[in-house]
Amino acid sequence: MPSPNDVPTLYLLHALGASAGSFRRLGDALAGRVDVQGIDLPGFGSETAASDTSLDATVAHVVGILNEKARGRWILGGHSMGGKIAALVASRVLNGIAPLTGLAGMVLLAPSPPRPEPMDEERRALMLSWVNDGAISEPDAETFIDQNTARPLDPGAQSLALTDLRRTSPTAWRAWLETGSRVDARADVGTLDLPVLVLAGEDDADLGAAAQPGLLAGVYPRARFHALADTGHMIPLERATEAADAIAAFVADEVLAGPVVPEEWARLIAGDRVDDRVRGILNRRAVPDDRGYAPRVLDLAQLTLLREIADLVVPQDGPAIDIAARVDAQLARGDGDGWRRDGLPPDPEAYRAGLDTLAAHWPTDPAERETVLGAAIEGNGPTGGPLDAGLLAAWLEDARVDLVRQWLSHPASMARTGFDGFATGGRAPIRGYVELTLGRREDWEPAGVGGTIATGDAA
Structure with missing residues (x-):
């Protein structure tokens, strides 16, 4: 079975009115190169609407799922609405606030930026009116799809998009349009210095290829922007094959570079023995x-x-x-x-x-x-x-x-040399070590230490 370090997992957060299922075609196109796993956000897909509809609550939902699933070297991504949420999650990982390690890059599809999303207010009002009486109707769902695609979708993609829109929680729909899309999260996100691929359609008005560099300026200094011709906003359903090829090339060039932290050591870094600030430093070094x-x-x-x-x-x-x-x-x-x-x-x-x-x-x-x-x-x-x-x-x-x-x-070097002196505390009182003896490792310490370190005579 391929290692998660050789075939990394890309966790994707979906767009407004979509679901994890919207990435199924993308996952099929990337099979054997990148393992794609979509995550349903509260109020969309299989997830019921949450009582707390804030961005912070949604971020906590995603962090909880990643804490259960993310192993080895992994990538975080988001489409449209999911892009803004992904930025907040990534910031918490790189700052050490989230109990996670292993984030090696990001893939963003026409992402909503950390700043307030550009949106015509008349269109916002129209979209909000669609849920005045409950779930989105089929005619309104069809209007939304037409507005967000460059060409008509094939029957399978059209059916999937309609199903997702019709089962979207009115509460979650309204929360994003009224609040989430308007939140200025730039101070919380900061600068995310890691490999990033941004895919955007040339026929997407607000979040398209022409707009993205300006919208993301200062957030992703290592962003690689890739424009998709004859493409609107619904990239996973419009251009799955082209998007998959761009993602695979990006992963091979940018994400798989450098050593990885062994799993036992990654669990230690993500655990409660490591202070948030220290975890953030180690995550950024990795x-x-x-x-x-x-x-x-x-x-x-x-x-x-x-x-x-x-x-x-x-x-x-x-x-x-x-x-x-x-x-x-x-x-x-x-x-x-x-x-x-x-x-x-x-x-x-x-x-x-x-x-x-x-x-x-x-x-x-x-x-x-x-x-x-x-x-x-x-x-x-x-x-x-x-x-x-x-x-x-x-x-x-x-x-x-x-x-x-x-x-x-580098955390991988610490694992190789057996140094775990960073794991002496966290939110709980500092624990330290019970016994400091040569060759004695305590129960919580990773047992596996890498092979002999190569050294040159000139060193």
Whole structure:
């Protein structure tokens, strides 16, 4: 059976008037590549309407389902209304508030943005009038479908959409149109720095391909936008095959990069022994690296060289962490240990100077690089560059610490080394350890620790 880390699960939240069943065709098209599981929201599909119709209550409903189901590396997504709810859920996962771990990316289909959704007020009033006397009638449901598609749906899709609309709770329908769509949740969502695919139709007026970049500006810095021609708002029913191909390519390129946290360790991170803030830090560190990362302090040539140095300092088996890019991001944030050798400039300048000094003498043959790096570490490095041999060796000491620290701080590395010192408390009083003895692991500690860590002589 495929591992959830190889074939990740995409949990999808549906649009207004739809249900989890609206993603069935998408799931069939993605079979063997991504496991699609839709989630019915309160008042839609098989879920009865909730007494509390707020966005917070709906988010809590989704978090509860994910807590039962989500394992390994998983993706969260949403269509239209579901997109706004997905953003709030993802924010809680990355902040550690939700007892979840493993979120590796998002897939959004014509999403309602965290800000108030753009909607013509006359159309809003018309849609609200459809539930004045109870459930949506068939003629009104047909009008809604016509307004949200570029072309007539095939009979099967039309029947599914009509069934979902007719069984939608008037209370849930009204709650979204009157309140949920108008809520400005940008402060709660913040910036979600993880891989995101946004699919939108070119014939969708309010939430289409032309509008989405502006609507989502500042929310998803790593968003990849994909326009679907001759498509309206009902993407899962109009363009399941095309959407599936775009999702599969996105998952292969962006989501499956880097190591994953073993299941036993993931359960520990998601559990009540871990403080919310700590869980959030670990969840953000576990997000797959940006394959198209643009350096912020170094230039591209310097970052490439730092990656080659990183390969020698911290050799990685299997999917690797881009620790050089993480160091560049660290420099951009101004993070550091607050110490540097006398004579070295501030960290950003020292990195640029050290890399430029090495660059002029760096071999093209990978087999020779370890010798050059080892000599520089011993103080016998090249001369004539921005740093002399002594300062170059001092900078390399700092750089090696940064590279190793970035590797060790990843939750998958913590699992590999057996470090679970982050699991000492939570909402309950700090528990700590009963006995600190070499080779002694307590009952709550994960038993499996990964294999031998590869180390290079140059480290």
